Amino acid sequence: MEKREKLYEGKAKIVYSTEDPDKVILFFKDEASAFDGVKKATVRGKGALNNAISSMIFEILAKKGIKSHYIRKLSDNEMLVWRAKPYGVEVVVRNVAAGSIVKRLGLKEGEKFKKPLVELFYKNDELHDPLICEAHVELLDLAPLEEIPSMKEMALRVNEVLSRIFSEKGLLLVDFKLEFGKLPSGELALIDEISPDSMRVWDAKTGEKLDKDRFRFDLGDLLEGYREILRRMEGL
Ligand code: TMP
Numbered sequence: 001m002e003k004r005e006k007l008y009e010g011k012a013k014i015v016y017s018t019e020d021p022d023k024v025i026l027f028f029k030d031e032a033s034a035f036d037g038v039k040k041a042t043v044r045g046k047g048a049l050n051n052a053i054s055s056m057i058f059e060i061l062a063k064k065g066i067k068s069h070y071i072r073k074l075s076d077n078e079m080l081v082w083r084a085k086p087y088g089v090e091v092v093v094r095n096v097a098a099g100s101i102v103k104r105l106g107l108k109e110g111e112k113f114k115k116p117l118v119e120l121f122y123k124n125d126e127l128h129d130p131l132i133c134e135a136h137v138e139l140l141d142l143a144p145l146e147e148i149p150s151m152k153e154m155a156l157r158v159n160e161v162l163s164r165i166f167s168e169k170g171l172l173l174v175d176f177k178l179e180f181g182k183l184p185s186g187e188l189a190l191i192d193e194i195s196p197d198s199m200r201v202w203d204a205k206t207g208e209k210l211d212k213d214r215f216r217f218d219l220g221d222l223l224e225g226y227r228e229i230l231r232r233m234e235g236l
């Protein structure tokens with residue numbers, strides 16, 4: 001599969017066309033970004049780690065019947081995926097209070113929820129990805145309204161599968177963000193990446209933060225955390 005033209009460049013990835021109009025290549029950059037692009041840095045080796053972790057997660061989910069745009073990993077930094085029509089909504093699942101919900105609702109970080117919470121956010125950096133509800137999805141035409149229940153169901157399934165696998169490895173899946181889109185086949189599918197950039201993962205025993213919060217809040221070497229997640233996942 002050969003890279004043709006650059007279709008889109010985001011903060012952490014570049015999308016290239018290929019000879020097949022239905023398939024694109026995601027190139028994972030060595031760039032870290034936080035607070036909607038306010039804090040940025042080049043982190044050598046980050047792209048390869050996110051590609052490895054994300055590929056592994058999409059393969060695990062495929063085995064459980066959860067559809068994504070993933071086709072295969074092409075190289076250290078490249079993943080081949082189905083070209084999808086992206087929806088402008090982010091779906092976040094939370095098992096434990098952390099991040100924006102702590103501030104928004106005055107919760108205590110680390111508080112475990114009785115059941116997983118699903119939230120919708122408007123994917124818009126300038127507005128800092130505000131929390132929205134279904135009515136806003138309809139108002140802004142971010143995704144087909146009738147697909148929101150399926151997106152939430154898929155998000156909860158992803159949570160079940162990943163939480164179990166992570167807990168077997170001594171990792172706590174605190175929260176994560178998913179993006180969805182429509183594949184050329186017309187199917188609803190997970191798109192983008194599922195990596196420590198888009199999840200919070202803590203060591204189950206020590207509570208050590210292994211995800212992008214290390215970069216957001218200068219908690220320690222970013223790659224050490226990502227490598228630890230990959231090392232434990234490879235022991236699957
Ligand atoms: P939050 O606590 O900042 O709302 O984030 C919840 C989860 O979603 C956390 O794991 C980080 C992830 N996330 C992204 O991947 N991209 C984003 O733009 C935002 C706001 C959150």
Ligand code: ASP
Pocket residue numbers: 011033034035036037038197212216
């Ligand atoms: N993903 C967003 C950014 O890169 C927000 C964040 O992760 O803090 O800017």
